[in-house]
Amino acid sequence: MIITAWSAMSPHGTSDTDFAQSAVSGRPLPDGPRPVPDFEPREFLGRQGTRAMSRATALAVATAARLLTEDDDPARTGLVLGTTNGSAQSILDVNRASRLRDKPFLIQPSTIQNAAMNSIAGQTAIWHGLRGPNATLAGGRTTGLSALGYCRRLLLTGRADTILAGAAEELTEARSWVRDDTAPLAEGCAMLRLEPSGPEPSSPGASGLEPSASHGLAEVLAVTSLVVTDGDLGAAVLKAANRVLTRTSTSPDRVWAAIGSGTTDDAESKALAMVCPDATLLPPITESLGHVHSASGPFQLAAVLSHAAASGPADRLALLTSVEPQGIAVAAVLRVKGETIVT
């Protein structure tokens, strides 16, 4: 499976360049909650149909717009988005309406729509006419990397030709339910455009060192998930990372860069440093952006691709890990082509 493009709206700005340049230069963000600056849905999408949209939906619709081309067959184009608990704010709003009034059913239908957990993916599909597989995955902080595994299955079984995969998180009152002082809450949307890499090698273990596919920014060589059953997150990251490297026959000294989600104290970065001591350890997403929850994985991928585009030779391997602190670890290996993708 090939990543052929990415796009991101982040606290660094609404353009891909804003994100890429900041990721590479390490530009710090101000303290406190971090919205996507200058993101006004109506400016990006027009007045029609945006009034009742949640901010996260508008971010997803606008980001997806940049990744679709006129040649895409809408019936063969899928959309796979991660979520934490759907729009917690809309769920809160429905409850508020239903509890504060003597008529507990007087709820705005648009709020009902936004409160459905699959609402962002459904509305984004309607906006862009995407009739391929449409899924919403709730995998906590690991949802982005697990979604890569799901998209790979959808593409390998021929259920779609192209999939947009990512997640959007908005800054709302309800999101501060998650009290985690390790980093500020951040909003944003990151998405990848995924396509099949062509014929699958006959043995899965042999895929790692095949020649690169002829197009795209990077190839996703493998994704490995692991559930932490003994509470030791660091050991789980270590195990997931080693497994994904073994599965792709990748020697750790060939890993050019590694990036974690940053959702554990330092267990994840210690594990990454142990797995591939020679690799460049890129700053984890909580450090560079803040808590982006379900969008962690897509932002990690965008960060790796930004770094790869900024410097160095093509055909390098990158290791990514995401950790859901409650006990899920996912690791992925990318072969980055290293062509300039941001101008």
Next chain:
Amino acid sequence: MTARPERVVVTGRGVVSSIGIGAAEFAEGLRAGRNEVAPITAFDTTGFAYANGSEVTGFDPAGWITRTPVETLGRASAFAVAAAHMALTEAGLSGEQLRDRPGHIAVGTADGESQDIDALAAETVARGVDAVDPALVERAGTHRLSASIAWELGLEDVAPMTFATACSAGNYAIGDGLDAIRLGDADYALVGGVDAICRRSFASFYRLGIMSPDRCRPFDADRQGILSSEGAGILLLESLTSARARGATIYAEVLGYGLNCDAHHSFAPEEKSIQACMEMALRDAGVRPDEVDLISAHGTGTKSNDETEVRAIKSVYGDRPPPVVSLKSMLGHTMGASSALGAIASSIAITEGFIPPTVNHRTPDPECDINCVPNQSVPADLRIVQNNGFAFGGNNAIVLLGRYEEPQ
């Protein structure tokens, strides 16, 4: 895929439902056409003109759950974990036996840990966002629906996927488990769906005018909508090779599935898209329409769903489709669990040789001119069953199950 993919079979089933807990009780309920409806107790229903539903009663999580402290599981997770245990028990397997094999866990849901999320919202409304209980925030995470199964069973080498794709989510999960085994990502998969009755969902459907005051009457001229319900259905899938190697009882083969998106309207189903989804599922399964013996409909009991679904069925199957039944007449709408329970019911129909009825049926809707097997189950020799799942957001997923026959 160049190589012939692995065939995938169902070797264990777990059920938590308002008409029976466990596959055997569920089968009896389906055969008898059971339908339990009572005033909802899950939340304060003051202010609603009516609030009936089919709640799961007599469910004691401690009876099933051994490793996990029960208070760390919300109602939905407890349903899912219990159902997963039942599926393994029926399959004659334990967590220990699966620990060293790569596995896949996929659970579908509409509302996640809905009662906990509603409780968080209630606390926020009453006392502000700073008053919420961090333990409840932790417990409310939607990803826990699949991860809790792994934690309970001690399964480390699994990909825990929670599909938040509303009312077809169970079929999404089954489909992903099928693909994971077909592609060799996993040796086995625990797949299905779950939901628990909650205020938000009830109030929302009530507001949209599609909540029935009393019973769910699919395909009936006097239907008044859906009925709130809850439950879980979890299936153990494994490759045919694995099932045969250990001499497992095979309850059905998962022949294939289809999924697509209406991209049309958030609430209203779209006929052409549903038709396309059926064609995809049939193609994936390598089955012709005339080989299908029964359709387990999405059959919500709303005018919009039932008429659209019947038209779509006829556009694929012609004017004389096989019997089309709605389990929601008996179970109510179990949301994310519904298509998983539908798949389990389909396997029961195949192995037990009967068609579960569409109960509460009085006056056939002329717009739904199908044989919905009204009110009484009928004996039938079934080889292939189509299990439909549609959802808000236009998320369609259809699974085909078949009788497994030992090669001669």
